[in-house]
Amino acid sequence: MKEFNPNYLDFEQPLLELENKIKQLHNDPEKTAKSEAAMEKLNKEYQNLTKKIFDNLSDWQISQLARHPLRPYSLDYIPNIFDSFNELHGDRMFGDDPAIVSGLAKIDNHNIVFIGHQKGRDAKDKVMRNFGMSKPEGYRKALRMMRLAEKFNLPVVTFIDTPGAYPGIDAESRNQSQAIAENLFVMSNLKTQIISIIIGEGGSGGALAIGVGDRICMLQNSIYSVISPEGCASILWKDSKKAEQAAEALCITSGKLLNHKLIDLIIPEPLGGAHRDLTAMSSSLKINLVNLLDEITEINIDDLILQRKKKIESYGEFEI
Amino acid sequence: MSWLDKILPSRIRANKKDKGSVPEGLWHKCSNCETVIYRAEFEKNLNVCPKCNHHGRISARKRADIILDAEGKIEILNDIKPIDVLNFKDKEKYKDKLATTQKKTGENDAMVVYQGFINKIPVIACFFEYSFFGGSMGSVVGEKFSIAVKKCIEGEKALICFSASGGARMQESLFSLFQMAKTSAALNSLSNKRLPYISILTDPTMGGVSASLAMLGDINIAEPNALIGFAGPRVIEQTVGEKLPNGFQRSEFLQEHGSIDFILNRSEQKIKISEIISALMSNHDNEETSR
Ligand SMILES: [Zn+2]
Secondary structure (H helix, E strand, C coil): CCCCCCCCCHHHHHHHHHHHHHHHHHHCCCCCHHHHHHHHHHHHHHHHHHHHHHHCCCHHHHHHHHCCCCCCCHHHHHHHHCCEEEECCCCCCCCCCCCEEEEEEEECCEEEEEEEECCCCCHHHHHHCHHHCCCHHHHHHHHHHHHHHHHCCCCEEEEEEECCCCCCHHHHHCCHHHHHHHHHHHHCCCCCCEEEEEEEEEEHHHHHCCCCCCEEEEECCCEEECCCHHHHHHHHHCCHHHHHHHHHHHCCEHHHHHHCCCCCEEECCCCCCHHHCHHHHHHHHHHHHHHHHHHHHCCCHHHHHHHHHHHHHHCCCEEC | CCHHHHHCCHHHHHCCCCCCCCCCCCEEECCCCCCEEEHHHHHHCCCECCCCCCECCCCHHHHHHHHCCCCCCEEECCCCEECCCCCCECCCEHHHHHHHHHHHHCCCCCEEEEEEEECCEEEEEEEECCCCHHHCECHHHHHHHHHHHHHHHHHCCEEEEEEEECCECHHHHHHHHHHHHHHHHHHHHHHHCCCCEEEEEEEEEEHHHHCCHHHCCCEEEECCCCEEECCCHHHHHHHHCCCCCCCCCEHHHHHHCCCCCEECCHHHHHHHHHHHHHHHHCCCCCCCCCC
């Protein structure tokens, strides 16, 4: 019987079979020249198969990759791309939301303020992080960080990875809408640089609430959407099983969004996706982030804000 | 028998519980208390139920008639029309759905904008049209709203917006999500000019509209018993797996939780809104604030 590993998506399963074969050969105590050759052959096969699968991903497959159970989260990248990180907690009004991690970070010669969604890895962690779904106190913590950044002339870097803002009784009672709206309002005119990177799932208003900025970037296999493909399918198709079609129709992949000029940059992922090689992914992310910081900190801040406002104003397609 | 039951023809009285049995046109049945009254009387009462004060939905243009002075009321920005840039198709093409909705409603999109006066105070006023794709915000709504803001800044006028919307328009995907940023950014510029923005949240004001322009008023006013929130009640119920408290996400709940300034009956809106704008503008100077 074929083994099913939940950490492998259905289209990744053929890779798992090859990986297991390679592992078996590798662990064989009586390695022969023949088995070495066989392993080399399998390795090559593995590379080719990965390429074959990942060169032709459908939008739905990319959506699955963006939400892959092994996909790196903010806290996975932090030690790999920052030289130092001091986490800062709380909105100073109500509480501390673990679905958003924030603090002071150093990357190359840039001191920055970091704000990022955080999903949980194991069951307990997922609940603690509320699956990366922030409540108002999370957005208000983010807002406090932005004010701090503005005051001390530090660029803001945000990592976006959320299914959306938390749909809960407590969140609504504390005015989730206002918390999101206030961030949009402030970010449009914050007097410091803002770089936003979608690292996984850019889920609607909950993503945008830390996603208005000077440079909007997406990791290659991340998604950014007004609604999840499943949600869209159940509303417009009245059938959540039509998520595959909805993913296609919604144009949520980095390539399509760059074509529509809604994002500025795609950050490449290693072959097989970010989760297959955290080191390579981190280095790609770091190089791109440092380049962006180098570039925008050179721009006069008043000019930068004017450019930001023009960019935000330009969103939208209509006939006149 | 209540007075109403006495005057109703027996056919209607008998079917009182049966939704949709009231003949369209002549009679109106309140969706809250099910009282049936003459439609003409209901409309004369600004689509508010005389028995339970339920504020029924009302078109953007009728609202404009209620709020704005007849003199000097001019519709603007009606030449901005939606396009289907993503070639979006679910069960039917967005393009076709747009065309049929335009024909059915007589509107180009989900927002109507006027320049005019409210008790002689000059304003720009935006009204969501709920019958157009559930009042959803796409590129056209975002553009109209942000130009409305610009007109306020040019003419040193106050801005009024009546929201009635299910949120962002799915068929325009990320373009519609980004209208949240666009409208909020516009309001930031208005705020810098110290010009008042009065936001009136009506039934329903949800999702991307609630979480952008609707909650950003200097003064946020709600109509009685309007559904207002970010996530829809059904989604919340599914997520938390418990029954929602009575009156959850209704205007009265929001006022109790400090989310809105006050609740205002439709019949009093014109006078109250004009009083507030006149108070806020009484010492107006146009020196920019720092933020
Ligand atoms: Zn009633």
